[in-house]
Amino acid sequence: MSVGIEHYVLLSMGLFCIGLFGILTRRNALMFLMSVELMLNAANINLIAFALYHGDLTGQVFALFVMALAAAEVAVGLGIILVLYRNFRDVDVTVPTTMRW
Amino acid sequence: MEGVFSYAPAIAAFPLVAFVIALAFGKYMPKKGAFAGIFATLGSLVLSVLMLVAVASGEVYHETLYEWAIGETPSGIGGIEFTFGILIDPLSALMLVIVSLIAFLVHVFSLGYMNAEGETGLPRYYAGLGLFTFSMLAFVFADNLLMAFMFFELVGLCSFLLIGFWFRTRSAPSAAKKAFLVTRFGDYFFLIGVVAIAATFGTLQFAGDGSFVAAAEAAMDGTGEAWTPAGIGIESWVTVTGLLVLGGVIGKSAQFPLHTWLPDAMEGPTTVSALIHAATMVAAGVYLVARMFGYYALSPTALAIIAFVGGFTALFAATMGVVKDDIKQVLAYSTISQYGYMMLGLGVGGYVAGVFHLMNHAFFKALLFLGAGSVIVIMHHEQDMWKMGGLKDKAPVTYYTFLAGALALAGIIPFSGFWSKDEILFDAMIVGLEEPVILAAYVMGLLAVFFTGFYTFRMVFLTFHGEPRSETAEDPHPVGWSIKAPLIVLGVLALVAGIANLAPVAKLTGLDITFLQGWLDGEYGAVEGLTYGAYSDLLAYETGVIGSEQLTVLLAAGLSLLLAFSGAGLAWKLYNVPEPVAHKERLGSVRETIEANYYQDEYQVWLAEGLTLPFARAADRFDQTVIDGLVDGVSTGSRSAGSRMRRLQTGIVTNYAALLVAGFIALLVVLGFLGGWFL
Numbered sequence: 001m002s003v004g005i006e007h008y009v010l011l012s013m014g015l016f017c018i019g020l021f022g023i024l025t026r027r028n029a030l031m032f033l034m035s036v037e038l039m040l041n042a043a044n045i046n047l048i049a050f051a052l053y054h055g056d057l058t059g060q061v062f063a064l065f066v067m068a069l070a071a072a073e074v075a076v077g078l079g080i081i082l083v084l085y086r087n088f089r090d091v092d093v094t095v096p097t098t099m100r101w
Numbered sequence: 102m103e104g105v106f107s108y109a110p111a112i113a114a115f116p117l118v119a120f121v122i123a124l125a126f127g128k129y130m131p132k133k134g135a136f137a138g139i140f141a142t143l144g145s146l147v148l149s150v151l152m153l154v155a156v157a158s159g160e161v162y163h164e165t166l167y168e169w170a171i172g173e174t175p176s177g178i179g180g181i182e183f184t185f186g187i188l189i190d191p192l193s194a195l196m197l198v199i200v201s202l203i204a205f206l207v208h209v210f211s212l213g214y215m216n217a218e219g220e221t222g223l224p225r226y227y228a229g230l231g232l233f234t235f236s237m238l239a240f241v242f243a244d245n246l247l248m249a250f251m252f253f254e255l256v257g258l259c260s261f262l263l264i265g266f267w268f269r270t271r272s273a274p275s276a277a278k279k280a281f282l283v284t285r286f287g288d289y290f291f292l293i294g295v296v297a298i299a300a301t302f303g304t305l306q307f308a309g310d311g312s313f314v315a316a317a318e319a320a321m322d323g324t325g326e327a328w329t330p331a332g333i334g335i336e337s338w339v340t341v342t343g344l345l346v347l348g349g350v351i352g353k354s355a356q357f358p359l360h361t362w363l364p365d366a367m368e369g370p371t372t373v374s375a376l377i378h379a380a381t382m383v384a385a386g387v388y389l390v391a392r393m394f395g396y397y398a399l400s401p402t403a404l405a406i407i408a409f410v411g412g413f414t415a416l417f418a419a420t421m422g423v424v425k426d427d428i429k430q431v432l433a434y435s436t437i438s439q440y441g442y443m444m445l446g447l448g449v450g451g452y453v454a455g456v457f458h459l460m461n462h463a464f465f466k467a468l469l470f471l472g473a474g475s476v477i478v479i480m481h482h483e484q485d486m487w488k489m490g491g492l493k494d495k496a497p498v499t500y501y502t503f504l505a506g507a508l509a510l511a512g513i514i515p516f517s518g519f520w521s522k523d524e525i526l527f528d529a530m531i532v533g534l535e536e537p538v539i540l541a542a543y544v545m546g547l548l549a550v551f552f553t554g555f556y557t558f559r560m561v562f563l564t565f566h567g568e569p570r571s572e573t574a575e576d577p578h579p580v581g582w583s584i585k586a587p588l589i590v591l592g593v594l595a596l597v598a599g600i601a602n603l604a605p606v607a608k609l610t611g612l613d614i615t616f617l618q619g620w621l622d623g624e625y626g627a628v629e630g631l632t633y634g635a636y637s638d639l640l641a642y643e644t645g646v647i648g649s650e651q652l653t654v655l656l657a658a659g660l661s662l663l664l665a666f667s668g669a670g671l672a673w674k675l676y677n678v679p680e681p682v683a684h685k686e687r688l689g690s691v692r693e694t695i696e697a698n699y700y701q702d703e704y705q706v707w708l709a710e711g712l713t714l715p716f717a718r719a720a721d722r723f724d725q726t727v728i729d730g731l732v733d734g735v736s737t738g739s740r741s742a743g744s745r746m747r748r749l750q751t752g753i754v755t756n757y758a759a760l761l762v763a764g765f766i767a768l769l770v771v772l773g774f775l776g777g778w779f780l
Contacts, residue, residue, distance in 0.1 A: 020762065023755070023758045024755060024758055024759055024762070025755075027755070032754070093753065093754045093755060094753045094754075094755065096752070097751065097752030097753055098752065099752060100747075100750045100751065100752035
């Protein structure tokens, strides 16, 4: 039994929206990172689903790339958050606004 | 003799090396660098004489040494070349000898005039002399107009440095600036002329088939092509470009109306005046006309203007020399006047006469200035002739050499100045019989002979004759060999240099003794097209005679001699008395005008302050308000727009994310509408 492509797309869309909601509403930088991770994985689901649908491996290969990219992004992001905490004693993203101009 | 030409660059290089040595090590050397200059100019002189001998044996030298830029044309061929090169033909070889000889003698004289008088800053002085000599020598052997222009400018710079040598006085720096600015004003036209000639003919060479002179000739014959702006005829365009170049000549050779710098330039050391007037700076202008004479020969209008300006300047300057009290001022005006004669000679097509007078003048004017320098040393730096007198017996060497120079300047037979001046006036007269403009120039030149005789002998009598009129004149300062030796050399030359071209004698007796004419006509060797004969073929002048040629020759010589003698005689009557008095009060209001130099300085200052300054102010205001306002407005506008736009940047990441999403959604909606998804 196979699941229709529309179900994958719906799942991916739901996951993406959850991630987007997290970015727009949360103030904690760690939550930001997690939300971004959710959005990236929503994209991964899409890539793999369409790879299966079209019967080739290109999408899966790209999903692997995205995972590697996500890992790197988390590493850099955590570093930034660490510095943020050292400077402002907080990980609230609305606090460090002095760097704008 | 072929090999000797490979040493030609060294003629100019020697003084350049002396310049560097005097500047760098002059402080530590005996005589503060004088010997470097003396040996360098002696080396130049020896090499120049070798060049002269080589040219006399039939060789000429025309070589491009360095090519520093080549222009491209769309077709890829015929691009203009900017080069440094050397052209040694009879004219430049002669001039090289004159310049290096005078420079050598001036260096020797400086030992007595500068070193012995305990001047400070001598390394700077000798460095300046070296650079001056270098520039002039390089200018003389330049084979193209652009190179000539460069060294022409360098000569101007050196004159600035040397005239302002005593820069702690008030007057010397201002005279130096005036000399630089006035000649620079003329050189501006020269530069435009160089560009115009380059654009028209695509070449700046003086000699050979690829010269601009040949190109202009071909274009006028209709066998060659030349570009002219706005389609003016080639004849008028040659005249215009020739006159533009003439602007530089008028500035450097101190012709009316750009002569005002020269009398002020007397602020420099007298040795420098001798160098400037006899061999370098001022001679450069007339030499340039002689160098590109073929080009001027194509344009009767330009030649007539040269002749008229020359004749007018000769008379104009001579009248001003009559009332001066400073011995150097008299000589300064005589220089302007004598260069006027050279221009007159060249302007009437008397190429040989002009060059002949250039040569003779170099000798006797260097002599007179060095003589004046000697007088100034004798008089403990007093220059007012009314405080001199009676120096005849106390300084016989100075007196007799100065007298030789004065006789040459006044044009008394058989001194050198007579032969060349007479030849100029003869050439002007025979052309003037056919052309009224030239006749006017001739008459002015002829009248100037009277004034020349008068002011020359007024100077001689006031300085050397009569009773001493001050304590220093009774107890003169002795002068050494380094002052006497150059005076004697030049004194002999002033007496005998006329032998080079005894044209009137040749015409009367039929003897072949016009050596200089043969020399410049390429009898010994010359570059084709750069000979007197070739120039004469180009000239469009008609000549006339009074009676027969012999009678005309006698008439011209007799007239100029008569006037010279009457001028000298008047001076003898008025000033050769034990206690001379100033007679110029008798001139009344004329005296004031002449003493104020015909208000030439005043009107030029008025031109600068009354005309140029308001115009410059208006331009400045336009620049400050309109141009700057436009630029400032653009920057102010973008700054204020930027300060408003930056409020968008809140620094809160969430807002950026929201904007991103909102923008994406907006993009989707727009694309949706355009793509027709909602229909």
